[in-house]
Amino acid sequence: MAADSTDRGIRQSPALSAARVDPRVHLNRAHAVVYSGAVLALLYHRAVSLLSSTSLLSFFLFLTITVAELVLAFMWALSQVFRWRPLSRKEFPERLPEVVDPKDWPGLDVFVCTADPHREPPMGLVNTVLSAMGFDYPAEKLSVYVSDDGGSQLTLLALVEAARFARHWLPFCRERRLVDRSPEAYFRNTDRDYSDGIKAMYERMKEKVEGVVERGRVIDEDLPEADREVFGRWTSSFTRHDHPSVIQVLLESRKDLDTTGAALPNLVYVSREKNRAFHHNFKAGALNALVRVSGIMSNGHVVLTLDCDMFSNDPQTAQRALCYLLDPAMVTKLAYVQFPQRFRGIDENDIYANEHKRFSHIHPTGMNGFRGPMYLGTGCFFSRRALHELPSPLCSSTDDDDGLADGGGSSSAFSEEAIKMAHEVASCRFDHATGWGSTMGFRYGSIVEDFNTGYELHCEGWESVFCHPQRAAFLGEMPININNVLNQLKRWCVGFLEVAFSKHSPVVYGIRKASLPMGMCYSMISLWGIWCFPIMVYSVLPQMALAHQIPLFPKALDPWFWLYAYLFSAAYGQELVDFLMAGGTIRRWWNDQRMWMLRGATSHLFGVIEFSLKQIGSPAPGFNLTSKVVDDQQSARYKRGVFDFGAESPFSVSLGTVSMVNLSCFVVGLARAIGQRDVERMTSQLLISGFVMANYWPVYEAMFLRRDSGKIPGKIITISALLAGALHGVGFLVLGA
Ligand SMILES: O=c1ccn([C@@H]2O[C@H](COP(=O)(O)OP(=O)(O)O[C@H]3O[C@H](CO)[C@@H](O)[C@H](O)[C@H]3O)[C@@H](O)[C@H]2O)c(=O)[nH]1
Numbered sequence: 059m060a061a062d063s064t065d066r067g068i069r070q071s072p073a074l075s076a077a078r079v080d081p082r083v084h085l086n087r088a089h090a091v092v093y094s095g096a097v098l099a100l101l102y103h104r105a106v107s108l109l110s111s112t113s114l115l116s117f118f119l120f121l122t123i124t125v126a127e128l129v130l131a132f133m134w135a136l137s138q139v140f141r142w143r144p145l146s147r148k149e150f151p152e153r154l155p156e157v158v159d160p161k162d163w164p165g166l167d168v169f170v171c172t173a174d175p176h177r178e179p180p181m182g183l184v185n186t187v188l189s190a191m192g193f194d195y196p197a198e199k200l201s202v203y204v205s206d207d208g209g210s211q212l213t214l215l216a217l218v219e220a221a222r223f224a225r226h227w228l229p230f231c232r233e234r235r236l237v238d239r240s241p242e243a244y245f246r247n248t249d250r251d252y253s254d255g256i257k258a259m260y261e262r263m264k265e266k267v268e269g270v271v272e273r274g275r276v277i278d279e280d281l282p283e284a285d286r287e288v289f290g291r292w293t294s295s296f297t298r299h300d301h302p303s304v305i306q307v308l309l310e311s312r313k314d315l316d317t318t319g320a321a322l323p324n325l326v327y328v329s330r331e332k333n334r335a336f337h338h339n340f341k342a343g344a345l346n347a348l349v350r351v352s353g354i355m356s357n358g359h360v361v362l363t364l365d366c367d368m369f370s371n372d373p374q375t376a377q378r379a380l381c382y383l384l385d386p387a388m389v390t391k392l393a394y395v396q397f398p399q400r401f402r403g404i405d406e407n408d409i410y411a412n413e414h415k416r417f418s419h420i421h422p423t424g425m426n427g428f429r430g431p432m433y434l435g436t437g438c439f440f441s442r443r444a445l446h447e448l449p450s451p452l453c454s455s456t457d458d459d460d461g462l463a464d465g466g467g468s469s470s471a472f473s474e475e476a477i478k479m480a481h482e483v484a485s486c487r488f489d490h491a492t493g494w495g496s497t498m499g500f501r502y503g504s505i506v507e508d509f510n511t512g513y514e515l516h517c518e519g520w521e522s523v524f525c526h527p528q529r530a531a532f533l534g535e536m537p538i539n540i541n542n543v544l545n546q547l548k549r550w551c552v553g554f555l556e557v558a559f560s561k562h563s564p565v566v567y568g569i570r571k572a573s574l575p576m577g578m579c580y581s582m583i584s585l586w587g588i589w590c591f592p593i594m595v596y597s598v599l600p601q602m603a604l605a606h607q608i609p610l611f612p613k614a615l616d617p618w619f620w621l622y623a624y625l626f627s628a629a630y631g632q633e634l635v636d637f638l639m640a641g642g643t644i645r646r647w648w649n650d651q652r653m654w655m656l657r658g659a660t661s662h663l664f665g666v667i668e669f670s671l672k673q674i675g676s677p678a679p680g681f682n683l684t685s686k687v688v689d690d691q692q693s694a695r696y697k698r699g700v701f702d703f704g705a706e707s708p709f710s711v712s713l714g715t716v717s718m719v720n721l722s723c724f725v726v727g728l729a730r731a732i733g734q735r736d737v738e739r740m741t742s743q744l745l746i747s748g749f750v751m752a753n754y755w756p757v758y759e760a761m762f763l764r765r766d767s768g769k770i771p772g773k774i775i776t777i778s779a780l781l782a783g784a785l786h787g788v789g790f791l792v793l794g795a
């Protein structure tokens with residue numbers, strides 16, 4: 059393969075990307091300075107009140123609220139990193155073929171993870187796989203590997219069908235130059251009538267796969283003779299937690315041709331070995347098995363990770379990523395190019411803040427081309443090198459292992475020996491007690507393997523780029539009922555805290571190893587859970603004090619009152635500007651703020667509790683899969699912008715309790731203040747309580763005004779009322795005196 063190595067690699071021609079400084083940078087910095095001054099003034103004011111407090115009770119009340127404000131100030135300071143040096147880049151994928159000959163492009167191995175055919179419908183996986191096979195990329199350099207952590211023959215059957223359909227689908231896309239290469243998306247978006255041809259073929263496949271999934275097992279009649287053998291490996295002792303590795307090559311580029319005689323990409327099914335004696339490390343374990351298996355087979359120098367529901371929405375995406383991965387100025391240190399997680403069918407108001415919660419992890423405005431984004435678990439192109447070694451200058455392009463250009467798949471790639479070896483490296487023993495998960499591959503030790511892996515790579519000196527094109531590169535499914543949304547967030551909170559309190563804590567190790575700004579970003583996210591403290595304090599304490607007419611804030615129109623007013627409105631205002639600049643709407647911004655407050659009382663609070671319990675040895679749920687099954691009633695509600703509480707969940711109890719405390723305190727507090735003819739003294743707390751209630755409006759609606767099945771169940775309302783009553787009892791004992 060070393061043959062023509064002299065003319066491979068990069069010619070010094072047009073730049074593949076260009077940098078740009080955000081014109082708002084000076085404004086941001088000026089704002090940060092003024093705001094810091096205000097924060098310091100606030101802390102001074104709090105310190106004075108603390109020192110001059112007249113009773114133990116008021117001392118403790120002021121102390122609690124001051125600590126809450128310290129946490130807010132700390133998180134605010136960390137978040138300034140993003141705004142201090144807002145550099146962005148733009149890439150030019152159209153120039154790529156001019157700069158690097160497509161025959162010199164690196165091999166691209168796409169990893170698609172799935173784990174349960176009942177929570178992750180196989181047809182979703184099929185669409186993701188077909189969309190990735192449909193990349194505008196030389197077929198012999200493209201391989202798709204599916205990791206099936208559910209070890210399910212239903213998933214394999216779906217892929218057997220997908221492989222057959224791909225022979226028709228890929229030429230169909232190519233000839234018509236389609237942009238939608240997920241068949242589901244294409245047929246949804248087109249008005250053309252293909253009812254007798256390709257569409258009928260797709261519908262037949264879909265019907266068959268869904269039928270088999272419903273039946274729950276594969277029978278011989280489902281399969282042509284040639285495909286039956288591999289299904290024989292599902293013996294009676296085969297369970298999802300205990301089974302040997304199963305690897306099946308479904309398409310091999312060198313042999314399999316589409317209906318027009320052109321080569322197809324490789325398609326490989328992998329279900330790594332499972333054995334109860336070994337921890338399988340969830341998705342990180344699955345990805346590492348794929349790194350090893352693909353390393354033996356096609357060994358593409360670029361690896362794309364995808365979740366089963368994240369289909370490609372633009373066939374040019376790989377080229378876009380190559381604009382960075384092949385840039386001579388970046389290549390030595392660039393570990394990955396991350397695309398944002400965007401969602402199919404997201405409502406324009408995004409009531410659950412599904413989209414923004416991911417953006418804000420990486421950048422408030424989701425700026426294109428900014429350096430140093432976190433790894434988000436999906437839609438991310440890695441340089442394979444980063445998964446094996448430390449960053450180092452590459453040898454010159456005369457070296458065949460230069461990490462850039464690779465044919466992807468030599469003639470022995472799919473030989474019998476190779477496949478035998480692949481089975482071995484997919485075993486638990488191969489993974490156990492080795493460098494995998496600690497110095498190599500995707501990192502173990504946290505259920506947010508993505509965050510943890512990106513972080514460790516950054517600590518090793520690797521860099522990353524965020525790529526956020528106008529047209530979404532990938533689209534996925536998102537949870538559309540509040541319980542699933544909050545469960546997912548809770549999992550993240552727990553995982554982040556696992557990193558925060560690991561021996562590589564960002565607060566110490568990260569700031570030392572990566573850079574100060576990078577360490578600050580990772581600290582902020584890893585401590586995400588502690589938001590629950592200030593949010594809970596602000597959602598309950600001023601209100602309880604209000605009911606008993608104890609002022610905790612300066613009275614209305616006092617000069618200090620204006621300081622609070624400024625801090626509050628500037629914080630919300632800056633978020634609003636970020637939203638509008640990123641193309642959002644006021645409505646979306648409000649929904650995002652609202653979710654932030656609701657999360658404080660739910661996912662963050664429960665995440666912190668769960669993490670703490672785990673520290674003292676109580677069993678924790680681990681990686682709870684987010685369901686991708688679409689419920690029609692739920693999506694109808696979602697489209698109308700109505701919250702779906704439905705399930706009897708502890709999250710709703712928490713929300714119910716806080717909402718009742720606010721309502722009752724507001725009513726009692728207002729009545730008393732009017733009675734005492736001194737509303738001014740309590741104005742701040744009335745405003746806070748009113749603001750919290752405005753945020754909780756969907757909760758009140760779901761408790762008292764709705765009749766549909768998405769309302770909060772009566773049982774939850776009763777429990778909440780009892781808890782709110784108990785809180786008032788405590789409040790009466792402590793504050794009533
Ligand atoms: O033991 C497991 C558990 C999960 N998965 C796969 O991991 C992916 C993500 O799972 P999902 O339930 O969809 O999680 P989300 O909450 O949507 O995931 C976000 O957060 C995760 C970390 O918590 C990241 O891994 C994901 O990429 C990111 O989209 C799916 O493809 C699963 O099939 C496995 O392969 N093995």
Ligand SMILES: [Mn+2]
Nearest residue numbers: 365367535684
């Ligand atoms: Mn997901």
